Amino acid sequence: MDTWIGLMSGTSMDGIDAVLVSFQGTTVRTHGTHSISYPEDLRHRLMLASQNHATPDEIGELGTLTGLLFADAAESLIRQSDIAVSSIQAIGSHGQTLRHQPSGPGRFSLQIGNPAIIAEKTGITTVGDFRSRDMAAGGQGAPLVPAFHQHFFSSDTEDRCILNLGGIANITWIPSSPDSPVTGFDTGPANALMDAWCQDQTGRPYDDGGQWAQEGIVDQSLLTDMLSDAYFDRPAPKSTGKEKFNLEWVKTLVLRHKKTRPEDVQRTLLQLSVITAVRQMPQSPAMVIYVCGGGTRNPLLMKELSQALSPIRVVDTAKLGINPLWVEPTAFAWLARQTMERKPGNLAEVTGAKGPRILGAIYPA
Template identity: 45%
Template sequence: MSLYIGLMSGTSMDGVDAALVEFSDQKISVIRSSTTPYPDRLRAQLREAIAPGARLSLHEIGTFDVSIGRAFAKAAEAILEQTETQATQVVAIGSHGQTLRHSAESDPPYSIQVGDPATIAYRTSITTVADFRSIDIASGGQGAPLVPAFHDAWFRVAGKDIVIVNIGGIANITVLPAKPSDSIAGFDTGPGNCLLDDWISHIRQLSCDQDGLWAASGNVCAGLLGRLMEDKHILRTPPKSTGREYFNLTFLGGILKQTGNLNLKPEDVQATLLEYTVTSIAHGIRQTGISAKKVYVCGGGAQNGVLMNRLRASLPGSSVASTAERNIEPSAVEAVAFAWLARQRLNLTPVPVTTGRHTLSRILGTVSVPTI
């Protein structure tokens, strides 16, 4: 039996998800998961840092790295306290960090995550594994998503085609084929909650559209949706990855202007954005050529009832449910995944990575050991 902590903050940038996970033989048990919100000022600074055209100084990048590292350490300490677990009982922490910029298509490609692992290791006295993306990008991969390997370990069932949909700020899918010998696949389908959150924040000064109720009060604009679905990322053949540096209010404003919809009712824009998330996910699943009988949804989008109902309607041949059906809360999946990835790294076990043209196995992550 061994304990690991996974830490994750995704493109929604609302806080740090933490999970305390027990591994024994072939069994994985989630002891507890929780979220530690970012302080309001830090969250606002992060949103400013990823805005189109943002230019950070070296001082600002360094400050973010340590500040986010401290926030991640606080989330780890919180879950230790909640479970009355001693740091000495935990083998390692797996930390994804907070993405500031993901540019897998540039030359050279890069992906920047802040959240200094040395700070986490020192403050918690726990060995910390981080920087999971760099070796994948250096060897020609997209660097994200990396969680499909964990989905394979937790959700795969022989004889059944399964798709995992993670709806965070950005949405991504994992395809788990029925035949155990077939390779898994995974990629970013497009926006998840990011445009929905940005639009309601811009119009109504709210952080999110609770349960999709504002979107449900509007009507989908077919012309706007059609233009959104013509975007180059949506049409690109997988593998592919993206982020908030692409799907943001500047992106949306440009398309509203192109389509003559600048005066569209705000709730109709929201309704169309929700349909965009759903339609681009369904399109991504069709791109794989798989006919999944089961679709499991995780991430914040799993809590949006209107979005979930629209996803079910868009995938009539599939049974769509949250990952809670498989005994893991939707908000905890990615944190648990990074606990698992940390264990694989310390055991020097390669994991299947789906971010390149072919699924390859790689050892991911770098290790920071606390001062003794």
């Protein structure tokens, strides 16, 4: 049995998720999962670097430190698994995004977490740098997970919208008709802004279960200001990140609403995540929404999402056979397999690339 490891750390920069999986047709079997948190000092340095507060020396050092942690996550996963190392074909590592600038003459997407270190420490072939080939072909380099969604989550009986509530929210629209294209894009912020505001105001890295937001009320005037950002009306293909939606973005808007309580800002940010996702979804009477990502652990966020979409059915991806917390790392295990088998990993209609491309750089064992 061939197995694959996927490593993922998202825009929330809270840690690394590792998954060991095998693939059979359109079925995924999960053999093990493991997560590690970033040490707080490293997380703080990553946050600063993502806002351009780091020298080249610091960015180089962060690339090594995160590479070592990605390797540690993979090794810990292997140790707790009953799968033979010889059966692991490759590791797919997304890396840690520091900056994502998909437009302009010097467009780029920067992920750190040196894949060479992962390959060296684990002794397993590692695939990294998934975004740059798509960008070289004129694409946004993101989102890349829709190709995985299409392969494993397609249906010929219902239109499906996969909503990932990570640091940034993105959707993949998978029509039941084979004649209709799959589309996908980043809708805007999800957990990243809520986490950043919670950390700044309370010292806690995130609002556990949305409890703090539940103490507040939506400030409609502040919400209107937030929704006026041009990104939300921009047509796809489009992608974004913390270089756009960050703490300074929130604070700049809050300055115009000085009477708004901190918990009201948190509640408004949660509503922003819901509204921007719902407004940008295609409409279909046969649609079912399947949700994944860390946002599924926020009961208030899920409740507001379900109410905003009613009567459309909202469930998580466990209904499709994959735990909602492990969809993204599983996708990068599959993308590594695509690379090793010399198959495309992007959807050009999603990223805007000139066509399908084999993604990633291979670091042999």
